[in-house]
Amino acid sequence: MGSECKPGKKGSVSLLVVAGSGGHTTEVLRLVESLSHAYSPRHYVIADTDKMSEDKIRTLETSKNEMDAQAKFTIHRIPRSREVRQSWSSSLLTTLNALLYSVPLVFKLRPDMVLCNGPGTCVPLCVAGLLLGAAGMKKVLIVYVESICRVQTLSLSGKILYYLSDYFFVQWSTLKDKYPGSIYMGRIV
Amino acid sequence: MKTVFVTVGTTSFDELIESVTSQETTQVLSALGYKKLVLQVGRGAVLPGSDSCAGLQVNAFRFKDSIAEDIRDADLVISHAGAGSCLEALGARRPLLVVVNDRLMDNHQLELAKQLHSESHLLYCTCSTLTQTLRTMDLSVLAPFLPGQPQNFSRFLDQAVGLHTE
Numbered sequence: 001m002g003s004e005c006k007p008g009k010k011g012s013v014s015l016l017v018v019a020g021s022g023g024h025t026t027e028v029l030r031l032v033e034s035l036s037h038a039y040s041p042r043h044y045v046i047a048d049t050d051k052m053s054e055d056k057i058r059t060l061e062t063s064k065n066e067m068d069a070q071a072k073f074t075i076h077r078i079p080r081s082r083e084v085r086q087s088w089s090s091s092l093l094t095t096l097n098a099l100l101y102s103v104p105l106v107f108k109l110r111p112d113m114v115l116c117n118g119p120g121t122c123v124p125l126c127v128a129g130l131l132l133g134a135a136g137m138k139k140v141l142i143v144y145v146e147s148i149c150r151v152q153t154l155s156l157s158g159k160i161l162y163y164l165s166d167y168f169f170v171q172w173s174t175l176k177d178k179y180p181g182s183i184y185m186g187r188i189v
Numbered sequence: 190m191k192t193v194f195v196t197v198g199t200t201s202f203d204e205l206i207e208s209v210t211s212q213e214t215t216q217v218l219s220a221l222g223y224k225k226l227v228l229q230v231g232r233g234a235v236l237p238g239s240d241s242c243a244g245l246q247v248n249a250f251r252f253k254d255s256i257a258e259d260i261r262d263a264d265l266v267i268s269h270a271g272a273g274s275c276l277e278a279l280g281a282r283r284p285l286l287v288v289v290n291d292r293l294m295d296n297h298q299l300e301l302a303k304q305l306h307s308e309s310h311l312l313y314c315t316c317s318t319l320t321q322t323l324r325t326m327d328l329s330v331l332a333p334f335l336p337g338q339p340q341n342f343s344r345f346l347d348q349a350v351g352l353h354t355e
Contacts, residue, residue, distance in 0.1 A: 006351030013350050023273045034339030038352050113350070143346065148337070149272040151300040167349060169342065172304065185345065187337035 003166040005139045007112035008038065015039045016111035016129070019046045020119020025053040027147055028117045029060050030189045037064075041072035043109050047121055048077040076105055078121060095124055102128040106140070113141040118155045126161055145169040146182075148189055154179070190246075192225040193218060194263035196256060196278075198271040201233035205288050206249075208316040209267060215242040217323045227259055257281070265328070270302040275311065279334035285311040286326065288319060310334045 007013050017032055019025045025046070032042065042061075046053040054075055061073050078101040079094065098121060106114075106128035114129045116122035122144075129140035142165040146158045151172045154162065162168055168182045176184035195209050206228060208214060218226070228249040230236055237249045253259070257277070260266055266278040267286045278285045287302045306313040309332040314322040347353055 002349070008347065008350035008352030013352065026273075030337075030339055031342055034343040036343065036347065036352070038347075141350065145342070147272075148276070149298060149301045151304040153297065153300070155297075167346070171337070174304075183345070185338075185341045188339050188342040189337045 003139075003141055005141055005166070007141065011038065013039050013112045014110070015042045016106065016109060016114045016125065017042060017044045018114065018116035018119060018122040018125050019044050019053045019057060020050075020117075020121055023149070024117055024119040024147065025050075025056055027189045028115065028145070029056055031115065031117070031145060033060060033064070039113075041074065043111060044073065044075045045105070045121065045125060046075065046077055047119070048079055078102060078105065078125075091120070095120070099124040099127060103131060106132055107137070110138050111140060112138075113143055115143045115145070116157075116161075117145045118147045118150075118157045120157060123157050123160055126164060130164060141166045143167045143169075145188065146171060146175065148172075148187060150175065190224045191222050192227060192263050193223050193265045193267060194227045194229070194256075194259045195267045196229040196259075196274050197231045197233065197269045198274050199231060199252075200269075201231045202269050202288075202290055203230075203233045203235045204290070204292070204316045205267075205269065205319075206230050206233055206235045206237065208288075208319045210237050210242050210247070211320075212243075214320045214323065215245050217320055219244040221323070223264070227263065229253070229256055229259065270299050272298050272301045275302055275305060279305070279310055280336065282333065284328040284331055286322065287311050287313050289313065289315050291315050305334070308332065 017028060019028055044057050057075060079098050102124040114126055126142050129142055133139045144161045144165040146154060148171045152174055162179055170176055170182045170184050171187050173184060176182055197205060225246045226242060230249055230251055237247055239247050241247055260278055260281045260283055263283055266283045267288060268274040268278055270287050270289050275287060305311050312326055
C-alpha cells in the first residue's frame with residue numbers, strides 16, 4: 001500500500017470524487033470538505049438515478065468557493081452499477097455497462113486521484129483509472145475510504161478495491177486487524 | 190415539553206411504531222415525564238392519529254427533507270438501526286435508543302449500531318424488550334460521541350501526494 005506517485009509536487013491535484021448516493025455522498029463530501037484548495041479541479045461522478053447528491057455537492061462547492069474564487073468543479077452522471085439487493089449475475093452486467101461509461105469519462109478527465117467510499121459505481125471508475133495507468137498515459141492514485149457503517153466486514157466494493165487501491169482507509173480497528181494493508185486513523189468522517 | 194422522537198428511516202418498521210404507541214409503553218413514557226411523541230413512520234402502514242395515546246401529544250408523519258429539527262427538539266431519540274439515523278442523532282448529541290428489527294436478518298447496518306452500543310454511545314433493544322428498556326434505562330451512562338476527524342485524513346493525503354511538504 002502507498003505510492004511513489006506524488007502529483008502534489010506540481011502544486012495541484014485534480015480529483016475525481018465518486019459520490020454514489022445517499023449516505024455515501026454525505027460521507028465522501030465530508031472528506032472533500034477537509035481537503036485544501038490544492039485539490040482542484042474537482043470532478044464529481046454521481047449515479048444517474050440519484051436526485052439528492054447534486055444538491056449536496058452544489059452546497060459544498062458554494063461554501064468552498066467563497067474562500068477560493070478560482071475553484072472549478074464539474075458533475076457527471078453514469079449508470080448505477082449496482083442497486084441495493086441486486087443479484088450477483090445481473091450486477092456483473094450492469095457493472096460492465098457502467099465500465100463502458102467510466103472509461104471514456106476517466107480518459108477524458110485524466111484525474112490525478114480517484115476518491116471513493118464504496119458505492120457500486122466506484123469499482124468501474126477505479127478500474128478505468130487503472131486502465132489509464134496501464135495504457136501508460138497517466139498514473140491515477142486510487143484512494144478508498146470504507147464507509148463508517150462497516151465495522152466487521154468490508155463492503156463488496158471494499159473487498160475488490162482493497163487489492164487495487166493505493167491508499168485504503170478503514171474507520172474501525174476491527175477492520176484494520178482483518179486487513180493489515182489498510183490505513184486506520186480512527187473515525188475520519 | 191419533554192419529547193420523544195421516533196424515526197424508522199426510509200423503509201418501514203410498523204412493529205416499532207406499534208410498540209412505542211402501545212398502552213404499556215406510553216404509560217412508561219408518561220411516568221418518565223414525556224409529554225410529546227413525534228413519529229417518523231416512513232413507508233409503514235401504521236400512521237397513528239394525534240389522540241391515539243392517552244397522556245401524550247402525538248405527531249406522526251411519513252417523510253421530511255430533514256429530520257434535523259425533530260432530533261434537535263427531542264429529549265430522547267428512538268431509532269431503527271440505520272447508520273444515517275444513528276449518526277445524525279449522536280452528532281446532535283441526543284440520547285439514543287436503537288430498536289433492532291430482528292425480522293431483518295443479516296443486515297450489515299446492524300454492525301454500526303452494535304459497535305456504537307459496545308462503546309456506550311447508545312442503548313440497544315428489540316421491540317419485545319422496548320418497554321422494559323425504557324423503564325430501566327439510565328441515560329446518564331451514555332458516553333458522548335465525538336465527531337470524526339477528517340483533518341487527519343487530509344493531512345495524511347497531503348503528505349502522500351507531496352503537497353506542502355516542508
